[in-house]
Amino acid sequence: MTHPYFAGSPSPRVLAHRGLVTSDAAAQGVADNSFAAVAAAHAAGATFVESDCHVTxxxxxxxxxxxxxxxxxGDPRTVAELTERQLSDIMADHGGxxxxxxxxxAFPDVRFNLDVKAAGAEQAVGRLVAPAADRVLLTSFSDTRRLAALAAAERSRPDLRPATSAGSGVLARLLAxxxxxxxxxxxxxxxxxxxxxxxERHRGVRILxxxxxxxxxDAGVEVHVWTVNERPDMLRLLDRGVDGLVTDRADLALSLVN
Structure with a gap:
């Protein structure tokens, strides 16, 4: 059965990688994964926004x-060293x-594709996304981290877990x-x-x-390829039958798939 995360949304899908930062926005100091970047992706018509989770x-x-x-x-301090207030002050000049x-x-009609980056973020991420499990996909390179976040979400909302994509361990076993x-x-x-x-490839090895x-x-599983920013590559991959493009150029990709 198709997860509600994908329901009612046309395929192929465009996943705005860390939101959308145009060249003009970048020149003004806007950073990826900022409030402004997510808002720009939403304004461009992106239904799906890919992002990453850390904990302050x-x-x-x-x-x-x-x-x-x-x-x-230009600040060497880690996210984990800083409070939300400190980070908010720093990010004020970078899109918020x-x-x-x-x-x-703030974006109730956006479907978020969330990579749990930081160890220790799993429980908090799972609890926060549980009420919105129908519009969240949880992933991580670490399958252990991914599964822990899913479990936390399911404890908070047993009737529906978020969607999920394979971590590196599951993917390696699948390729084998x-x-x-x-x-x-x-x-x-x-x-x-x-x-x-x-x-498409990783360290010279073909994945796709x-x-x-x-x-x-055949299993009802979608294939999304990252990070695809050039028009010829987008068209080639869509012709190969992929279901989604993870891209820094959501504006360009949306113009192609629409």
């Missing part, structure tokens, strides 16, 4: 990609800090099973997820293949 020193879950503020603000709770409240043509293992692994969110797409679709 005072236990607030925020949308933020990096462990520290070096790239965004946005907490997970604020994101879910596909190589060995172990259909039983492939089917079992795909029952655990609602989507496969993958790069017709066999993977076919197996996923």
């Amino acid at each position: 020193r005072d236990g607030v879950v925020i949308l933020f990609h990096d462990d520290d503020l070096s790239r965004i603000a 800090l946005i907490t997970l709770e604020q994101a879910l409240d 099973a596909l190589t060995l043509r172990n259909r039983r293992a492939v089917a079992r692994l795909l029952t655990e997820v609602d989507a496969l969110q993958i790069p 293949s017709p066999r993977l797409i076919d197996a996923a679709h």
Whole structure:
């Protein structure tokens, strides 16, 4: 059965990677994963916004990609060292800090694809997204972290868990099973997820293949490819039958799929 996260939304899907930061916005200092970036993706017509979760020193879950503020603000301190107030002050010149709770409240028609980046964020993320489980997909490179966040969400809302995509461990086992043509293992692994969110290649190894797409679709699982920013690549991947593009250029991708 298709998860409500995907219901009523046309495919192929455009997932705005960390929101949307146009070149003009970047020139004004707007950062990815900021309130302004999420608002820009929403204004451009993006139904899906991909983002990342970290936890502040005072236990607030925020949308933020990096462990520290070096790239965004030239500040070497980590997110975990700072309070929400301190981060809010720093991000005031970079599009504004946005907490997970604020994101879910301020953008009720956006479906969030959340990567649980920080160890220790799982319980708080799970509890916060549980009431909005129909419009949240939880993921992480760490399957342990991903499953812990899902479990926390299910404890708060047993009737519906958020959607989820494979972490690196599940994906590695799936690729091995596909190589060995172990259909039983492939089917079992795909029952655990609602989507496969993958790069086309990783360190020179091809991840996306017709066999993977076919197996996923046979199991009712979507295939989303990241991070796709060039028009020819978008068109090529859509022609190959992928279900979603994770992109920094949500405006461009939306113009193509629409």
